Amino acid sequence: MENEEFVQEQEEVVAAETLFVNEFINGILDPQQEMLGPVKDGGTIIANTAPGCWGPMLTPTIRGGHEVTKPVFVEGAEVGDAIVIHIKSIQVTSLATASGYDEVLAERCIGDPFVAVKCPGCGKLYPNTVIKGIGQHAIRCATCDTETAPFHMVNGYTMAFDHKNGMGLTVGREGARRIALEAKNYMRTPENSVQNPVVTLAPSDLIGVMARMRPFLGQLGTTPSKAMPDSHNAGDFGTFLVGAPHEYAWTKEELDTHRTDGHMDISRVREGATLICPVKVRGGGIYIGDMHAMQGDGEIAGHTTDVSGIVQLQVHVLKKVSLEGPILLPNEEDLPYTAKPFTKEEKRRAKELAEEFGVKHVEEAFPVSIIGTGATLNEATDNAISRAAKLFEMSEPEVLNRTTITGSIEIGRHPGVVTATMQIPKTVLKKMRIYKTVKRQYD
Numbered sequence: 001m002e003n004e005e006f007v008q009e010q011e012e013v014v015a016a017e018t019l020f021v022n023e024f025i026n027g028i029l030d031p032q033q034e035m036l037g038p039v040k041d042g043g044t045i046i047a048n049t050a051p052g053c054w055g056p057m058l059t060p061t062i063r064g065g066h067e068v069t070k071p072v073f074v075e076g077a078e079v080g081d082a083i084v085i086h087i088k089s090i091q092v093t094s095l096a097t098a099s100g101y102d103e104v105l106a107e108r109c110i111g112d113p114f115v116a117v118k119c120p121g122c123g124k125l126y127p128n129t130v131i132k133g134i135g136q137h138a139i140r141c142a143t144c145d146t147e148t149a150p151f152h153m154v155n156g157y158t159m160a161f162d163h164k165n166g167m168g169l170t171v172g173r174e175g176a177r178r179i180a181l182e183a184k185n186y187m188r189t190p191e192n193s194v195q196n197p198v199v200t201l202a203p204s205d206l207i208g209v210m211a212r213m214r215p216f217l218g219q220l221g222t223t224p225s226k227a228m229p230d231s232h233n234a235g236d237f238g239t240f241l242v243g244a245p246h247e248y249a250w251t252k253e254e255l256d257t258h259r260t261d262g263h264m265d266i267s268r269v270r271e272g273a274t275l276i277c278p279v280k281v282r283g284g285g286i287y288i289g290d291m292h293a294m295q296g297d298g299e300i301a302g303h304t305t306d307v308s309g310i311v312q313l314q315v316h317v318l319k320k321v322s323l324e325g326p327i328l329l330p331n332e333e334d335l336p337y338t339a340k341p342f343t344k345e346e347k348r349r350a351k352e353l354a355e356e357f358g359v360k361h362v363e364e365a366f367p368v369s370i371i372g373t374g375a376t377l378n379e380a381t382d383n384a385i386s387r388a389a390k391l392f393e394m395s396e397p398e399v400l401n402r403t404t405i406t407g408s409i410e411i412g413r414h415p416g417v418v419t420a421t422m423q424i425p426k427t428v429l430k431k432m433r434i435y436k437t438v439k440r441q442y443d
Helices: 002-012 173-181 183-187 237-241 252-258 344-357 377-392 396-406 426-432 435-442
Strands: 016-021 036-049 072-074 082-092 096-104 129-131 139-141 151-162 167-170 210-212 216-221 274-278 284-292 309-318 327-329 365-373 408-413 417-425
Touching: 036 284, 082 216, 082 284, 096 173, 096 183, 151 173, 173 183, 216 274, 237 252, 274 435, 284 309, 327 435, 365 377, 365 426, 365 435, 377 396, 377 408, 377 417, 377 426, 396 417, 417 426, 426 435
Parallel strands: 016 036, 036 072
Antiparallel strands: 036 309, 072 284, 082 274, 082 309, 096 151, 129 139, 151 167, 167 210, 216 284, 274 327, 327 365, 365 417, 408 417
Protein backbone atom coordinates (compact mmCIF):
# COMPACT_ATOMS: atom_id res chain seq x y z
CA MET A 1 0.00 0.00 0.00
CA GLU A 2 2.79 2.42 0.87
CA ASN A 3 4.27 2.31 -2.64
CA GLU A 4 0.84 2.49 -4.34
CA GLU A 5 0.03 5.66 -2.41
CA PHE A 6 3.44 7.06 -3.33
CA VAL A 7 2.89 6.34 -7.05
CA GLN A 8 -0.46 8.14 -6.93
CA GLU A 9 1.22 11.12 -5.26
CA GLN A 10 3.96 11.14 -7.91
CA GLU A 11 1.39 11.39 -10.68
CA GLU A 12 0.08 14.60 -9.10
CA VAL A 13 3.54 16.19 -8.68
CA VAL A 14 5.16 18.24 -11.43
CA ALA A 15 8.25 16.31 -12.53
CA ALA A 16 11.60 18.05 -12.10
CA GLU A 17 13.78 18.93 -15.05
CA THR A 18 16.82 18.54 -12.78
CA LEU A 19 16.76 16.50 -9.56
CA PHE A 20 19.49 16.77 -6.93
CA VAL A 21 20.06 13.58 -4.88
CA ASN A 22 21.97 13.32 -1.60
CA GLU A 23 19.89 10.79 0.35
CA PHE A 24 20.86 7.16 0.90
CA ILE A 25 19.13 3.90 1.76
CA ASN A 26 20.16 1.52 4.54
CA GLY A 27 21.41 -1.05 2.05
CA ILE A 28 18.05 -2.59 1.09
CA LEU A 29 16.50 -1.90 -2.32
CA ASP A 30 12.79 -2.20 -1.59
CA PRO A 31 10.16 -1.57 -4.30
CA GLN A 32 7.63 -0.79 -1.54
CA GLN A 33 9.58 2.19 -0.24
CA GLU A 34 9.07 5.75 -1.43
CA MET A 35 11.32 7.09 -4.16
CA LEU A 36 12.68 10.56 -4.81
CA GLY A 37 11.30 12.64 -7.68
CA PRO A 38 9.70 12.35 -10.07
CA VAL A 39 12.23 13.50 -12.64
CA LYS A 40 11.07 14.24 -16.16
CA ASP A 41 11.48 11.81 -19.03
CA GLY A 42 14.54 13.44 -20.60
CA GLY A 43 15.51 15.11 -17.34
CA THR A 44 18.77 15.21 -15.39
CA ILE A 45 19.78 13.58 -12.11
CA ILE A 46 22.72 15.04 -10.20
CA ALA A 47 23.88 12.96 -7.24
CA ASN A 48 26.50 13.24 -4.52
CA THR A 49 27.35 9.57 -4.03
CA ALA A 50 28.92 7.86 -1.01
CA PRO A 51 31.75 5.30 -1.18
CA GLY A 52 30.67 1.69 -1.65
CA CYS A 53 32.14 -1.59 -0.43
CA TRP A 54 34.55 -1.17 2.48
CA GLY A 55 32.90 1.74 4.35
CA PRO A 56 29.44 0.11 4.39
CA MET A 57 31.06 -3.29 5.07
CA LEU A 58 32.44 -1.79 8.29
CA THR A 59 29.01 -0.40 9.26
CA PRO A 60 26.59 -3.12 10.49
CA THR A 61 23.51 -0.84 10.38
CA ILE A 62 23.90 -0.68 6.58
CA ARG A 63 22.19 -3.93 5.65
CA GLY A 64 23.25 -4.44 2.05
CA GLY A 65 27.02 -4.09 1.76
CA HIS A 66 26.81 -0.75 -0.06
CA GLU A 67 25.41 2.73 0.61
CA VAL A 68 23.61 3.74 -2.60
CA THR A 69 21.35 6.71 -3.27
CA LYS A 70 17.62 6.61 -2.63
CA PRO A 71 15.97 5.49 -5.89
CA VAL A 72 14.50 8.08 -8.27
CA PHE A 73 11.06 7.83 -9.90
CA VAL A 74 11.21 8.60 -13.65
CA GLU A 75 8.08 10.11 -15.16
CA GLY A 76 6.25 7.72 -17.49
CA ALA A 77 8.34 4.61 -16.74
CA GLU A 78 6.11 1.53 -16.51
CA VAL A 79 6.90 -2.14 -15.93
CA GLY A 80 8.01 -3.57 -19.28
CA ASP A 81 9.67 -0.34 -20.43
CA ALA A 82 13.36 0.49 -20.32
CA ILE A 83 15.25 3.58 -19.14
CA VAL A 84 18.21 5.00 -21.03
CA ILE A 85 20.82 6.45 -18.66
CA HIS A 86 23.51 8.58 -20.27
CA ILE A 87 26.45 9.31 -17.97
CA LYS A 88 27.19 12.97 -18.62
CA SER A 89 29.93 13.35 -16.01
CA ILE A 90 31.64 11.66 -13.06
CA GLN A 91 33.80 13.65 -10.67
CA VAL A 92 35.75 12.15 -7.75
CA THR A 93 35.59 14.33 -4.64
CA SER A 94 37.51 12.14 -2.18
CA LEU A 95 41.07 13.25 -1.50
CA ALA A 96 42.09 9.75 -0.43
CA THR A 97 40.69 6.28 0.16
CA ALA A 98 41.74 2.83 1.35
CA SER A 99 41.00 -0.68 0.15
CA GLY A 100 42.36 -4.21 0.10
CA TYR A 101 41.73 -7.93 0.01
CA ASP A 102 39.27 -9.11 2.68
CA GLU A 103 38.78 -12.08 4.97
CA VAL A 104 35.33 -12.80 6.47
CA LEU A 105 35.11 -13.21 10.24
CA ALA A 106 32.34 -15.81 10.40
CA GLU A 107 31.67 -15.41 14.13
CA ARG A 108 30.54 -11.82 13.50
CA CYS A 109 27.67 -12.56 11.13
CA ILE A 110 24.79 -14.89 10.42
CA GLY A 111 25.64 -16.49 7.10
CA ASP A 112 26.24 -13.29 5.16
CA PRO A 113 28.66 -10.59 6.44
CA PHE A 114 27.21 -8.00 4.04
CA VAL A 115 23.64 -8.40 5.32
CA ALA A 116 23.41 -9.91 8.80
CA VAL A 117 26.14 -8.70 11.18
CA LYS A 118 26.07 -9.90 14.79
CA CYS A 119 28.16 -8.45 17.59
CA PRO A 120 30.33 -11.30 18.96
CA GLY A 121 30.18 -9.68 22.40
CA CYS A 122 26.55 -8.88 23.25
CA GLY A 123 25.01 -10.80 20.33
CA LYS A 124 23.09 -7.78 19.05
CA LEU A 125 22.11 -7.88 15.37
CA TYR A 126 23.05 -4.94 13.13
CA PRO A 127 24.63 -3.11 16.09
CA ASN A 128 25.33 0.59 16.16
CA THR A 129 29.06 1.21 16.19
CA VAL A 130 31.54 3.81 17.34
CA ILE A 131 35.07 4.53 16.12
CA LYS A 132 37.77 4.42 18.79
CA GLY A 133 41.17 5.40 17.49
CA ILE A 134 42.45 4.10 14.15
CA GLY A 135 43.48 0.72 12.77
CA GLN A 136 41.79 -2.64 12.25
CA HIS A 137 40.40 -2.70 15.81
CA ALA A 138 38.78 0.74 15.71
CA ILE A 139 35.19 -0.25 14.79
CA ARG A 140 33.43 -1.27 18.00
CA CYS A 141 29.93 -2.09 19.22
CA ALA A 142 28.28 0.97 20.78
CA THR A 143 26.63 -1.27 23.39
CA CYS A 144 29.43 -3.50 24.67
CA ASP A 145 32.62 -2.04 23.11
CA THR A 146 33.50 -5.30 21.31
CA GLU A 147 35.11 -5.26 17.86
CA THR A 148 32.27 -5.82 15.40
CA ALA A 149 33.49 -5.30 11.82
CA PRO A 150 32.76 -8.63 10.04
CA PHE A 151 35.69 -8.23 7.64
CA HIS A 152 39.45 -8.20 8.21
CA MET A 153 41.71 -6.50 5.63
CA VAL A 154 44.41 -9.08 4.89
CA ASN A 155 46.47 -6.92 2.54
CA GLY A 156 45.51 -3.29 2.11
CA TYR A 157 46.60 0.16 1.07
CA THR A 158 45.78 3.83 1.56
CA MET A 159 45.82 5.94 -1.60
CA ALA A 160 46.02 9.73 -2.00
CA PHE A 161 44.79 11.43 -5.19
CA ASP A 162 46.12 14.12 -7.51
CA HIS A 163 42.88 15.10 -9.25
CA LYS A 164 44.47 17.62 -11.61
CA ASN A 165 46.77 15.02 -13.17
CA GLY A 166 44.51 11.99 -12.69
CA MET A 167 46.91 10.02 -10.51
CA GLY A 168 46.75 8.04 -7.29
CA LEU A 169 49.65 6.98 -5.05
CA THR A 170 49.65 4.53 -2.16
CA VAL A 171 51.18 6.07 0.97
CA GLY A 172 53.21 4.73 3.88
CA ARG A 173 52.36 4.22 7.53
CA GLU A 174 52.63 7.89 8.55
CA GLY A 175 50.63 9.08 5.55
CA ALA A 176 47.91 6.49 6.24
CA ARG A 177 47.80 7.58 9.89
CA ARG A 178 47.49 11.25 8.92
CA ILE A 179 44.58 10.44 6.60
CA ALA A 180 42.90 8.15 9.16
CA LEU A 181 42.90 10.87 11.82
CA GLU A 182 40.85 13.09 9.47
CA ALA A 183 38.90 10.28 7.85
CA LYS A 184 35.69 12.03 6.79
CA ASN A 185 37.57 15.08 5.58
CA TYR A 186 39.81 13.03 3.28
CA MET A 187 37.00 10.75 2.13
CA ARG A 188 34.61 13.70 1.62
CA THR A 189 31.68 11.49 2.62
CA PRO A 190 28.32 13.22 1.95
CA GLU A 191 26.59 14.74 4.98
CA ASN A 192 23.78 12.16 4.93
CA SER A 193 26.12 9.18 4.72
CA VAL A 194 26.30 7.02 7.89
CA GLN A 195 29.19 4.72 6.95
CA ASN A 196 32.39 4.33 8.95
CA PRO A 197 35.15 5.66 6.64
CA VAL A 198 37.45 2.88 5.47
CA VAL A 199 40.58 5.04 5.81
CA THR A 200 40.07 4.66 9.58
CA LEU A 201 41.79 1.26 9.22
CA ALA A 202 44.99 3.02 8.02
CA PRO A 203 46.30 0.08 5.94
CA SER A 204 49.76 0.49 4.36
CA ASP A 205 50.88 -2.86 2.95
CA LEU A 206 51.46 -1.34 -0.51
CA ILE A 207 53.64 1.78 -0.54
CA GLY A 208 54.61 3.98 -3.48
CA VAL A 209 52.34 2.27 -6.03
CA MET A 210 51.16 4.64 -8.80
CA ALA A 211 47.76 4.18 -10.46
CA ARG A 212 45.91 6.12 -13.16
CA MET A 213 42.49 7.48 -12.21
CA ARG A 214 39.56 6.65 -14.50
CA PRO A 215 36.39 6.81 -12.36
CA PHE A 216 33.30 4.73 -13.01
CA LEU A 217 30.16 3.57 -11.20
CA GLY A 218 30.07 0.08 -9.71
CA GLN A 219 26.36 0.51 -8.95
CA LEU A 220 24.00 2.06 -11.49
CA GLY A 221 20.61 0.68 -12.36
CA THR A 222 16.95 0.27 -11.56
CA THR A 223 15.16 -1.12 -8.51
CA PRO A 224 14.49 -4.89 -8.41
CA SER A 225 10.88 -6.05 -8.08
CA LYS A 226 11.46 -7.66 -4.67
CA ALA A 227 13.33 -6.27 -1.65
CA MET A 228 16.99 -7.25 -1.69
CA PRO A 229 20.39 -6.09 -0.37
CA ASP A 230 21.87 -3.60 -2.84
CA SER A 231 25.25 -5.28 -3.33
CA HIS A 232 23.44 -8.56 -4.13
CA ASN A 233 21.56 -7.18 -7.14
CA ALA A 234 23.43 -9.39 -9.61
CA GLY A 235 23.64 -13.06 -10.44
CA ASP A 236 26.93 -13.68 -8.64
CA PHE A 237 26.53 -11.83 -5.32
CA GLY A 238 22.83 -12.64 -5.48
CA THR A 239 23.56 -16.34 -5.01
CA PHE A 240 24.36 -15.52 -1.36
CA LEU A 241 20.60 -14.99 -0.94
CA VAL A 242 19.63 -18.46 -2.16
CA GLY A 243 18.63 -20.40 0.96
CA ALA A 244 20.18 -17.71 3.20
CA PRO A 245 19.66 -17.89 7.01
CA HIS A 246 18.13 -14.38 7.21
CA GLU A 247 14.95 -12.60 6.12
CA TYR A 248 16.21 -11.91 2.59
CA ALA A 249 16.43 -15.57 1.61
CA TRP A 250 15.42 -16.19 -2.01
CA THR A 251 15.13 -19.11 -4.39
CA LYS A 252 17.23 -19.23 -7.57
CA GLU A 253 14.06 -18.65 -9.60
CA GLU A 254 13.21 -15.53 -7.59
CA LEU A 255 16.72 -14.17 -8.07
CA ASP A 256 16.53 -14.62 -11.86
CA THR A 257 13.08 -13.01 -11.98
CA HIS A 258 13.50 -9.97 -9.74
CA ARG A 259 17.13 -8.82 -10.06
CA THR A 260 18.03 -5.94 -12.38
CA ASP A 261 21.83 -6.39 -12.28
CA GLY A 262 22.52 -2.86 -11.06
CA HIS A 263 25.68 -4.00 -9.24
CA MET A 264 28.05 -4.62 -12.16
CA ASP A 265 31.50 -3.22 -11.30
CA ILE A 266 32.16 -2.86 -15.03
CA SER A 267 34.87 -0.24 -15.50
CA ARG A 268 33.35 0.83 -18.83
CA VAL A 269 30.30 2.26 -17.01
CA ARG A 270 31.99 5.65 -16.99
CA GLU A 271 31.58 9.20 -18.28
CA GLY A 272 30.29 9.19 -21.83
CA ALA A 273 28.81 5.68 -21.70
CA THR A 274 25.09 4.88 -21.98
CA LEU A 275 23.22 2.19 -20.05
CA ILE A 276 19.79 0.85 -21.00
CA CYS A 277 18.11 -0.63 -17.91
CA PRO A 278 15.01 -2.78 -17.40
CA VAL A 279 11.99 -1.31 -15.59
CA LYS A 280 10.59 -3.85 -13.12
CA VAL A 281 8.72 -1.39 -10.84
CA ARG A 282 6.72 1.72 -11.77
CA GLY A 283 9.01 4.71 -12.08
CA GLY A 284 12.06 2.51 -12.57
CA GLY A 285 13.75 3.58 -9.34
CA ILE A 286 17.20 4.65 -10.59
CA TYR A 287 19.88 4.39 -7.92
CA ILE A 288 23.58 5.26 -7.97
CA GLY A 289 26.67 4.44 -5.94
CA ASP A 290 29.90 2.51 -5.46
CA MET A 291 32.03 4.97 -7.44
CA HIS A 292 35.58 3.76 -7.97
CA ALA A 293 38.66 5.84 -8.84
CA MET A 294 40.11 3.07 -11.02
CA GLN A 295 39.87 -0.67 -11.70
CA GLY A 296 41.10 -3.24 -14.18
CA ASP A 297 38.73 -5.81 -15.66
CA GLY A 298 37.62 -8.34 -13.08
CA GLU A 299 38.10 -6.38 -9.84
CA ILE A 300 40.13 -9.44 -8.99
CA ALA A 301 41.02 -8.40 -5.42
CA GLY A 302 37.30 -8.24 -4.65
CA HIS A 303 37.57 -4.50 -3.94
CA THR A 304 39.05 -1.37 -5.43
CA THR A 305 39.34 2.34 -4.64
CA ASP A 306 35.91 3.39 -3.30
CA VAL A 307 35.35 7.15 -3.42
CA SER A 308 32.76 9.87 -2.95
CA GLY A 309 31.81 11.82 -6.04
CA ILE A 310 29.40 13.93 -8.08
CA VAL A 311 27.50 12.24 -10.91
CA GLN A 312 25.35 13.79 -13.63
CA LEU A 313 22.97 11.55 -15.57
CA GLN A 314 20.39 12.19 -18.28
CA VAL A 315 17.46 9.75 -18.36
CA HIS A 316 14.98 8.84 -21.07
CA VAL A 317 12.17 6.26 -21.14
CA LEU A 318 11.92 3.71 -23.96
CA LYS A 319 8.34 2.48 -24.11
CA LYS A 320 7.65 -1.24 -24.51
CA VAL A 321 11.32 -2.25 -24.56
CA SER A 322 11.29 -5.24 -22.22
CA LEU A 323 14.70 -6.31 -20.89
CA GLU A 324 15.86 -8.99 -18.47
CA GLY A 325 19.04 -7.07 -17.67
CA PRO A 326 21.03 -4.02 -18.75
CA ILE A 327 22.52 -3.19 -22.14
CA LEU A 328 25.74 -1.17 -22.09
CA LEU A 329 26.86 1.17 -24.87
CA PRO A 330 30.47 1.90 -23.92
CA ASN A 331 32.59 4.78 -25.17
CA GLU A 332 33.98 3.89 -28.58
CA GLU A 333 37.54 3.75 -27.22
CA ASP A 334 36.40 1.14 -24.67
CA LEU A 335 34.99 -1.21 -27.29
CA PRO A 336 36.92 -4.34 -28.33
CA TYR A 337 38.85 -3.82 -31.57
CA THR A 338 36.54 -6.18 -33.42
CA ALA A 339 33.41 -4.30 -32.29
CA LYS A 340 34.39 -0.72 -33.11
CA PRO A 341 32.17 1.04 -35.69
CA PHE A 342 33.47 0.68 -39.23
CA THR A 343 35.03 3.61 -41.05
CA LYS A 344 33.85 4.83 -44.47
CA GLU A 345 36.92 3.27 -46.03
CA GLU A 346 36.25 -0.11 -44.40
CA LYS A 347 32.65 0.01 -45.63
CA ARG A 348 33.84 0.84 -49.17
CA ARG A 349 36.20 -2.13 -49.18
CA ALA A 350 33.44 -4.41 -47.87
CA LYS A 351 31.21 -3.35 -50.79
CA GLU A 352 33.99 -4.21 -53.22
CA LEU A 353 34.22 -7.70 -51.70
CA ALA A 354 30.44 -8.00 -51.90
CA GLU A 355 30.49 -7.18 -55.61
CA GLU A 356 33.32 -9.63 -56.25
CA PHE A 357 31.52 -12.52 -54.54
CA GLY A 358 27.94 -11.70 -55.46
CA VAL A 359 26.77 -10.60 -52.01
CA LYS A 360 23.71 -8.38 -52.59
CA HIS A 361 23.59 -6.70 -49.19
CA VAL A 362 26.23 -5.65 -46.63
CA GLU A 363 24.86 -5.26 -43.13
CA GLU A 364 24.78 -1.86 -41.51
CA ALA A 365 25.48 -2.71 -37.87
CA PHE A 366 26.31 -1.10 -34.54
CA PRO A 367 27.99 -2.42 -31.36
CA VAL A 368 26.06 -3.29 -28.20
CA SER A 369 27.20 -4.96 -24.96
CA ILE A 370 24.76 -7.31 -23.25
CA ILE A 371 25.31 -7.71 -19.50
CA GLY A 372 25.27 -11.24 -18.14
CA THR A 373 25.62 -12.32 -14.51
CA GLY A 374 25.79 -15.65 -12.74
CA ALA A 375 27.45 -17.61 -9.96
CA THR A 376 30.55 -18.15 -12.14
CA LEU A 377 32.02 -16.48 -15.22
CA ASN A 378 30.83 -19.40 -17.35
CA GLU A 379 27.28 -19.00 -16.05
CA ALA A 380 27.45 -15.24 -16.55
CA THR A 381 28.57 -15.77 -20.16
CA ASP A 382 25.72 -18.22 -20.76
CA ASN A 383 23.32 -15.66 -19.27
CA ALA A 384 24.58 -12.89 -21.58
CA ILE A 385 24.36 -15.11 -24.68
CA SER A 386 20.86 -16.28 -23.72
CA ARG A 387 19.68 -12.71 -23.12
CA ALA A 388 21.14 -11.59 -26.46
CA ALA A 389 19.47 -14.44 -28.36
CA LYS A 390 16.06 -13.53 -26.91
CA LEU A 391 16.49 -9.79 -27.47
CA PHE A 392 17.69 -10.05 -31.05
CA GLU A 393 15.48 -13.06 -31.93
CA MET A 394 18.50 -15.05 -33.05
CA SER A 395 19.67 -18.56 -32.28
CA GLU A 396 22.35 -18.86 -29.62
CA PRO A 397 24.84 -20.27 -32.19
CA GLU A 398 24.35 -17.13 -34.30
CA VAL A 399 24.96 -14.92 -31.27
CA LEU A 400 28.10 -16.91 -30.46
CA ASN A 401 29.38 -16.44 -34.01
CA ARG A 402 28.66 -12.71 -34.04
CA THR A 403 30.33 -12.26 -30.64
CA THR A 404 33.39 -14.16 -31.84
CA ILE A 405 34.04 -12.24 -35.06
CA THR A 406 32.49 -8.81 -34.35
CA GLY A 407 32.93 -8.50 -30.60
CA SER A 408 34.23 -10.13 -27.45
CA ILE A 409 33.41 -11.51 -24.02
CA GLU A 410 34.85 -9.21 -21.36
CA ILE A 411 34.97 -9.67 -17.59
CA GLY A 412 33.27 -7.02 -15.50
CA ARG A 413 33.66 -8.58 -12.07
CA HIS A 414 35.06 -11.89 -10.96
CA PRO A 415 33.34 -14.23 -10.12
CA GLY A 416 30.34 -13.62 -12.37
CA VAL A 417 29.70 -10.41 -14.37
CA VAL A 418 30.52 -10.20 -18.08
CA THR A 419 29.62 -8.26 -21.20
CA ALA A 420 28.93 -10.00 -24.48
CA THR A 421 29.74 -7.35 -27.09
CA MET A 422 28.82 -7.77 -30.76
CA GLN A 423 27.75 -5.80 -33.82
CA ILE A 424 23.99 -6.01 -34.38
CA PRO A 425 22.22 -5.15 -37.67
CA LYS A 426 20.38 -1.84 -37.88
CA THR A 427 17.19 -3.67 -38.88
CA VAL A 428 17.25 -5.70 -35.65
CA LEU A 429 17.95 -2.65 -33.48
CA LYS A 430 15.03 -0.83 -35.12
CA LYS A 431 12.70 -3.73 -34.41
CA MET A 432 13.83 -3.66 -30.76
CA ARG A 433 13.18 0.13 -30.60
CA ILE A 434 16.74 0.93 -29.49
CA TYR A 435 18.25 1.96 -32.84
CA LYS A 436 18.10 5.71 -32.22
CA THR A 437 19.76 5.30 -28.82
CA VAL A 438 22.57 3.18 -30.23
CA LYS A 439 23.05 5.41 -33.30
CA ARG A 440 23.25 8.50 -31.07
CA GLN A 441 26.06 6.85 -29.07
CA TYR A 442 28.20 5.87 -32.06
CA ASP A 443 27.25 7.89 -35.13
